[in-house]
Amino acid sequence: MTIAQQHSIDHKQSIGEWINWLADYGKTEDGGVTRLLYSESWKQAQLSLQQVMIQNGFAVRFDEVGNLFARYAGTAEPGSIILTGSHIDTVQNGGKFDGAYGVLASLIAAHQLYVQHGPPKKTIEVVSLAEEEGSRFPFTFWGSKWITGQSTLAEARELVDSDGISLQQAMVDAGFGEPIPQAEVKESIDAFIELHIEQGILLEKKQKDVGIVSDIVGQRRYTVQFTGESNHAGTTPMSMRKDALRLAAEFITYITDQSEQLDPSLVATIGRLSVSPNMPNVIAGGVECSLDVRHADSELLDQFEDIVDQFMQTAKQKKMEMQLDCWLKIEPVHLSDRHVEIAYKQAEALGLSYEKMVSGAGHDAQVFGATCPTTLLFVPSKNGISHSPEEWTDTAALEKGVELLKSQLYALAYE
Structure with missing residues (x-):
């Protein structure tokens, strides 16, 4: 039985298998992925992730613009959210790891923690962000900017793709764009954690297991x-x-x-x-x-x-x-010193070698980092190649990233 059929997060299934599963949505002839915002492949990927989330006990919701959330509610501070995830949109004929790894790793880490330790004290919420790349519309970080209040639906009317379709129309065609009533309970994002492939060559050259980012350019x-x-x-x-x-x-x-x-x-x-x-x-x-x-x-x-x-x-x-x-x-973003220090300690406790880094690429962590304490973690990229079908990270390296993410989530949501 395939992952797609059983929708179960199982210890026997590797993060590599999950990435291959998601890569089928928008797969290109030469092994790349094209999954542009609000396209059919993007929509099917989000809906399939929704089913995985539901069948693994998460409380699941979409917001107005198509960001997908899966949560395990906190027992002590349910209104305090530790948010983790990344994006599922790609560049044209991009790689299968960029963004997708962070979403799937977050699901696996959150689920394993729940199975091993029960409900967290603070709410853990996994997000599959609608968009980061800016590949279809001349606008980046649509998903994270919406969550943080840095973008509005009014902007969607002004942006058009190469076919003249507005962001607003594409959003409506995909089934989104309608206002959703706000929850009665006031919530706040206490922290955001993003796990990502490096998209550079530093970690591989220095033979480091993980990168812990202090600043984003x-x-x-x-x-x-x-x-x-x-x-x-x-x-x-x-x-x-x-x-x-x-x-x-x-x-x-x-x-x-x-x-x-x-x-x-x-x-x-x-x-x-x-x-x-x-x-x-x-x-x-x-x-x-x-x-x-x-x-x-x-x-x-x-x-x-x-x-x-x-x-x-x-x-x-x-x-x-x-x-x-x-x-x-x-603008450049300096990430939370406290959370970076926690990541150092967790990496050392796990026996992982790490590199303190400045990220030369933009990530959703850059948007969240301006509004809440944020952690950005990297795993090595083979030959530093990204945004290409040749993008690759070994499964063993991916798993180390998941372990560090689990430790970071435990420190912030359970302790």
């Missing part, structure tokens, strides 16, 4: 436009050109050099480049590129933005135009 994302003048490639002298591509190339070299000089931990990336008219015998009149900048210090991010602004003088000297549009600004 802030992110600034920009669209940069360079405007010159298209002209004939053969008849326009080099000294008379207004070559937007040349200006863009100088900018790429400039921001790369400046980031290395400013701070070794700062990263600046040009990931997308669009050239107009993009013809072999025409000087480029327009270039648009992306710029992604990350660091754990917001003041340093501000300083780097000033450095980027200074390059506009180069454009003016060359009688060309440059525009810089910041469309995403996420």
Whole structure:
């Protein structure tokens, strides 16, 4: 009998088997997963998780936007919630571990604690967040921002996907979007814990069992436009050109050099480049590129933005135009020192080697970390590959993460 048939969280079934089960929802031909927000594969994955939760004794509910919750109510402080989980949406043709591991590991950890120790003192609630990646709509952390009150349904009307479907319409089509009466009992999220694959190579290279994150970097994302003048490639002298591509190339070299000089931990990336008219015998009149900048210090991010602004003088000297549009600004988050210290002690008690880390990738923990004490735990990623069908973490490493998560939940909800 398969996991899907019996819906039972059993000690004999590994976390790897559960991940393979969930990966069937949105599975691609080359072994990846495409499970975009409110798509049919996303909806079926959430509904299947709902059945697993129900059949394992959790009290289960959806909220307005499709976040799925499963709880074991606390006996002493039921209104105090220790929330744990991650997201189930993916990038296009992504991996099967990203997000899904954190949801399934949380279910397993919470259930095993309940079986071994009975109901917790504080409520343990597992969440399968509706969305984190921003792969379908130009918006990230929809699920966690909704829970923390940082986003509203009004925003959903303004956001559309590549087919012109609004976030609100997609949400309604998936069966969500209607207001749900608030519970009469006042509740608060006392803590949030997220377990995730590293999506980097540090833990594997250092041969560490787990990573314990102290800070999550802030992110600034920009669209940069360079405007010159298209002209004939053969008849326009080099000294008379207004070559937007040349200006863009100088900018790429400039921001790369400046980031290395400013701070070794700062990263600046040009990931997308669009050239107009993009013809072999025409000087480029327009270039648009992306710029992604990350660091754990917001003041340093501000300083780097000033450095980027200074390059506009180069454009003016060359009688060309440059525009810089910041469309995403996420502040760095320092995670709870107390909860990080608890994680250190739990890792040592379990005999796990660990690395204190700064996360260079954004996670839902970043959103929760601004509103409540938060822990972010990592397990190694093979070759650091993520957002790809090649994404992989060995089952033994996954299980170590589950054990650390169990210990953290026990310390916060049972003791």
